[in-house]
Every structure is written in structure tokens, then in C-alpha cells.
Amino acid sequence: MPVVRGGRHDDLLGAGGGGGSGPFGTLRRALRLLEAVDRRPDGATLTELARELTLPEARLRLLAEELETEGYLARQDGRWALGGALTLLGTQHRETMVRARLHHRLEELRDELGAAVYFSRYHDGELSVEAVSADEHAPAVHEWADFRATAHASAIGKCLLAQLDHDARLDHLSRHPAARLTARTITGTDRLLHRLDRQPATVPVLDLQEYSMDTVCAAVPIVAGGTVGCLATSLPVDQAHRLREAADLLSLRAAPLMLAMAV
Numbered sequence: 001m002p003v004v005r006g007g008r009h010d011d012l013l014g015a016g017g018g019g020g021s022g023p024f025g026t027l028r029r030a031l032r033l034l035e036a037v038d039r040r041p042d043g044a045t046l047t048e049l050a051r052e053l054t055l056p057e058a059r060l061r062l063l064a065e066e067l068e069t070e071g072y073l074a075r076q077d078g079r080w081a082l083g084g085a086l087t088l089l090g091t092q093h094r095e096t097m098v099r100a101r102l103h104h105r106l107e108e109l110r111d112e113l114g115a116a117v118y119f120s121r122y123h124d125g126e127l128s129v130e131a132v133s134a135d136e137h138a139p140a141v142h143e144w145a146d147f148r149a150t151a152h153a154s155a156i157g158k159c160l161l162a163q164l165d166h167d168a169r170l171d172h173l174s175r176h177p178a179a180r181l182t183a184r185t186i187t188g189t190d191r192l193l194h195r196l197d198r199q200p201a202t203v204p205v206l207d208l209q210e211y212s213m214d215t216v217c218a219a220v221p222i223v224a225g226g227t228v229g230c231l232a233t234s235l236p237v238d239q240a241h242r243l244r245e246a247a248d249l250l251s252l253r254a255a256p257l258m259l260a261m262a263v
Contacts, residue, residue, distance in 0.1 A: 029055065030063060034072065034082070043079030099131070105257050106133035112253075113246050115233045116140040119257070120219075122160040122228040125172065127151050130229075141215050141234045145181055152178040152192055153185045155207035159219035159230040162199045169193060185210045204247035205230075209237065216240045218247035220254050231257055 036052050037044060046064065050057040064080055067073040071085030102119060110117045116134035120127060127148050134140035151157025151172065161169050170193075178187045186192050199205060207217040216239075219232035231254050233246050 026063070029053075030067060033060065033063060033067070034086075037073060037080055037082055040081075043076070043081040045079055049080065102131055102257070103133065105253075106131055109231075109233075109250075109253050109257075110134065110138050113233055113249060114138055115235050115239075115242075115246055117250075118156060118219075118232040118234070119222070120156045120160065120230050120232065122164065125175070127157055127160055129156070139236070141212065141217065144212065149176045150179070150181060150211060151176065152187075153181050153207065153210040155205045155217035155219040156230055156232045158196065158199070158207070159205040159221060159232070160228055162196045162201075162205065163221055163228045163230075166193070169196060181211055182209055182213050184208065202251070204251060206243065206247065208240075213237065216243050218243055218250060220247070220250045222254055222258060 032053055033049065036049050040048075044052075046057055046061055049055075049064075050060045053060065055063075064073055064075075068075055068083065071083045074081050074083040106117050106119060110133040114137065116132065116138045118129055118133075118140075119131040120129045122128070129147055132140050147154060147156070151161055161172060164172070173189055173192070178185070178189060178192055180187050186195065201221060204218045204220045207215075207219075209216060211217070214237055215234050216237055217232055217234040219230045222229035222231050231250055233250055235242055235246065
């Protein structure tokens with residue numbers, strides 16, 4: 001029968017100081033140690049950490065040194081701080097996590113509004129509807145004309161264009177001329193640009209049957225880093241009386257959505 005020798009490994013797995021014995025006890029103590037260090041932005045000495053965690057200082061030193069070896073803790077001038085390895089956790093899946101948070105927020109807002117909601121961005125010279133949350137009681141707009149080519153007529157499009165500078169707007173309209181979609185669509189470039197120039201950043205942009213005679217929409221800007229984005233909602237035209245209230249709620253919910261997209 002092989003002989004298992006004691007030493008550093010046994011010290012780490014020991015039950016002293018709470019948390020239990022074995023690998024799960026060690027894991028719990030490691031997590032508590034990381035949490036304790038995180039609560040101290042200026043770092044902490046081993047003595048301070050041992051007192052807070054009620055762990056023997058010798059055992060805590062072994063645990064801290066193991067975490068230092070793996071890059072999760074760093075030691076400088078006798079004080080311990082979080083290591084660089086922690087900042088890398090999840091970065092490979094950041095986009096997936098941000099998208100999951102975004103969809104969750106949109107679903108909550110859809111249920112609160114009782115209307116479909118949209119998150120859209122303008123990048124690489126084009127409008128892109130990144131996420132939609134809709135259901136049978138909150139139907140999405142029927143995209144009968146490509147949203148990318150009809151930014152001049154939709155609340156989403158006008159909200160995004162309003163965030164661009166004059167040259168970028170002209171560039172977009174040169175590639176996607178303003179076509180008439182309904183009797184209410186603005187097709188004159190000068191009139192459209194004038195409308196965009198006068199759009200206050202804090203006031204929701206409205207689409208009152210400019211894209212479709214069956215739908216009304218509202219959109220508010222979303223600012224997250226370098227994102228040119230917007231949060232929008234749509235209602236069937238027979239519920240147009242609800243649009244102003246829905247637009248005001250969009251404005252209130254824009255900040256939490258920015259936080260959902262943050263790292």
C-alpha cells in the first residue's frame with residue numbers, strides 16, 4: 001500500500017479555522033480569503049487577514065502563496081492584493097454574458113411595458129437591431145421594409161442618426177436615400193437633417209406611422225462606452241395613446257440597461 005506523506009498539501013487541506021476539511025473546505029477558505037482581500041482596496045497584511053478570517057496565520061500564508069502562484073493574489077511590500085488572473089476570468093465569454101444580461105433586461109421591460117422592446121446599434125455605417133423581446137401579447141413590428149435602409153422613417157433609425165455628426169448622417173443618407181413608406185414619411189433630406197439637429201438628447205424619438213401605418217414607436221439613446229445605440233418600443237396603432245407613457249418609461253430604464261451591458 002502506498003504511503004501518503006504529510007506536508008504542505010495536508011496543511012492546506014486541514015480543517016483549522018473553519019470551512020471544513022478536504023478539498024471543499026480548502027476551496028471555501030480560498031474564496032473567503034479572496035473576498036477579504038477584495039474588501040481592502042489598499043491591500044492587507046497576512047495578520048489582518050488571519051484575524052478577520054479567524055484562520056491560523058501559518059495556514060493562511062500557505063493558502064495565499066498558492067493563490068499567488070496561480071495569479072489570483074499578488075504581494076507587494078508585505079500587503080496582499082487581488083492578482084491579475086481574476087481580471088481575466090470570463091473575458092473569453094464576455095459577449096455571451098453581456099448578451100444574456102441584455103436579453104433578461106429586455107424581457108423584464110417588455111413585461112413592464114406590455115409592448116415589444118428592441119436594442120439597436122449603429123456601427124460600421126449601418127443600423128443593426130441587436131436584440132428583440134416580444135411575445136404574442138407584445139408583438140414586434142413587421143419588418144416589411146429592411147430596417148437598415150429605412151432609418152429615416154423609424155424611431156430606432158432617427159434616434160441612432162441623431163447621435164451621429166452631420167457628415168456621418170449625410171453619408172448614411174447617400175447610401176440609403178429617404179424613400180416614402182407611408183403618407184407621413186419625411187423624404188426631404190434637408191427637412192430630415194433639420195429634424196435630427198433639433199432632437200433633444202433627453203427626449204424620446206417618436207415614429208408616428210412613418211414606417212408603417214399599423215404601428216407607432218418610440219426610442220431613447222443608449223450610451224455605453226463607444227456604443228451608438230438605442231432602446232425602443234413599439235405599439236399597434238390602436239394603442240397609440242399609450243406611446244407617451246411607454247416612452248417616458250423607456251427613458252427611466254435606459255440607465256439600468258447600460259449597466260447590464262457594462263463589464
